[in-house]
Amino acid sequence: TPLSDNGHQVRLVGTHLDRDIIDSIKQTGIHPNLGLRVPEGTTAYQLEEAEEAFADAELVMSGVNSFGVRWAGDRLAELLRPGMHVISLAKGMESDDEGNLTILPRVLAGQIPAELREQLTFSAIAGPSIAGEVAVRRHTSVVFTGEDSSVIEMWRGLFATSAYHVWTNTDFVGVEVCAATKNCYAFGAGFMSGVLDAMGEAAGDRYVNYNYGAALFGQASIEMIDFMRLLGGEPTTPIGLPGIGDCFVTSMGGRNVKCGRLVGSGLTFSEARDQMPGVTLEGAAAIKVIGGALGPLTERGLITPAQFPLLRHLYEVVGLDQGVDVPWDSFFGSNGSGVL
Ligand SMILES: NC(=O)c1ccc[n+]([C@@H]2O[C@H](COP(=O)([O-])OP(=O)(O)OC[C@H]3O[C@@H](n4cnc5c(N)ncnc54)[C@H](O)[C@@H]3O)[C@@H](O)[C@H]2O)c1
Structure with a gap:
């Protein structure tokens, strides 16, 4: 919603689990989980149409939840191009047998081959934000985080509206x-x-x-x-x-x-x-x-x-x-x- 309010074109790609949601948006313009019409300028794509959706896209937002982060990374490895910026929403961590914990944006990035990964940036959105409230433009205050302050400032410029208030923080971990x-x-x-x-x-x-x-x-x-x-x-x-x-x-x-x-x-x-x-x-x-x-x-x-x-x-x-x-x-x- 904030991106659309700022005049950007948004392409919404569903996973294999979102077929009914994408069908609904394509047919009626309504997101069935929220019961709301998606904003102007939003186009929905099934997973098989992802290449078309990614063509000439500059920025990528991953809304896949914590259970599918590695899956999302594998898909993105095939779709991303050098110079793209990625921002993710999933909340969680991974642990190894010794209890070493890793934040999910790093897990997502880790699925991308190193040569390509080095030509991308990875950031994340955190802070209190209930999806339906954002969709109906209730005042929402969030934090954009990543290692590179110029990148997260760029993301803030794209998203911030009079209802969606964005702060930036480079304490990624x-x-x-x-x-x-x-x-x-x-x-x-x-x-x-x-x-x-x-x-x-x-x-x-x-x-x-x-x-x-x-x-x-x-x-x-x-x-x-x-x-x-x-x-x-x-x-x-x-x-x-x-x-x-x-x-x-x-x-x-x-x-x-x-x-x-x-x-x-x-x-x-x-x-x-x-x-x-x-x-x-x-x-x-x-x-x-x-x-x-x-x-x-x-x-x-x-x-x-x-x-x-x-x-x-x-x-x-x-x-x-x-x-x-x-x-x-x-x-x-x-x-x-x-x-x-
Ligand atoms: N909904 C909110 O208000 C809200 C607010 C802040 C942050 N978040 C975070 O954003 C993320 C997305 O939130 P949501 O409410 O849309 O979550 P959700 O559980 O509805 O799932 C989001 C997406 O994850 C995909 N997914 C789920 N399991 C998968 C799997 N095993 N493999 C591949 N894909 C899978 C689904 O297809 C869907 O596209 C979550 O990590 C959530 O914690 C959500």
Whole structure:
């Protein structure tokens, strides 16, 4: 929407999983998931028509989610040309057996042969932005990130409108780690409602569980800053849009929070998952990857057993199918602000 509002032509290429969406846009102009008409100047293409869509295109935006990043990289390897700029949306990280974590734009770039890759740039969009709200031009404030400030400034110039407000940040690792980890913590945000669901009528209608949610949210902010120290981001990056702001919007609802709510009400993660067949749960997947890396990182002495108590518990719940038993007393360090 912001690109179209600025007068650019947009070519929307679906994956093999998006055939119905692309058919709908081609036939009616309506994006069926959002129930909205795509903006003027947008043309939809099926995957087989990707070469036509990429012909004379200068800029590429990848909206493939975290499950398809390597797949997207393989497709782009065939379609990109030297001098093109790529910006991606997927939120998550990959881990190896030793717990080394990699941000997804680097995974995407890694699928492109080195000779071509060196003639491209890779950037990403982060920060609180619900697709449908952007589409109806609600005020949205985001962060564009990448290593090269002139490239992300170029992207900002293309996107920024009176409703879509863009900041730029060259802390690529820090911003992307925030984007990935907030999805983990937002799963936990579902617990506060789930616990009330389990209480049934005994919960009454006078008090809700905001204290519970606020404590999880506060601990999430401490752990995001700890991730900056671990992975090489700036300690201030989680403040504002990339971490806290995005964690807020993601915690307010969506598929991931719904699953967290079911788990908070007493179901195991596997049982909750079974109640949501076919639903993409990027946050739960991120907990398995990032939470799963904490064990090897602790064994290697890169973090202490006292660090990341909330994400460790989320991993017990999602990765090991254990019940919710929030380790409150291990939160907030010695002073309520995470100082150990
Ligand atoms: N929707 C939002 O409001 C929003 C906001 C900020 C960031 N994001 C991020 O942007 C990305 C896209 O968001 P979305 O809501 O469109 O997600 P989505 O789950 O609807 O999927 C987006 C795309 O990924 C493709 N995809 C999924 N699994 C795939 C696979 N295994 N192989 C190949 N392609 C696959 C789908 O075909 C689709 O084109 C996500 O990583 C999300 O976290 C979304």
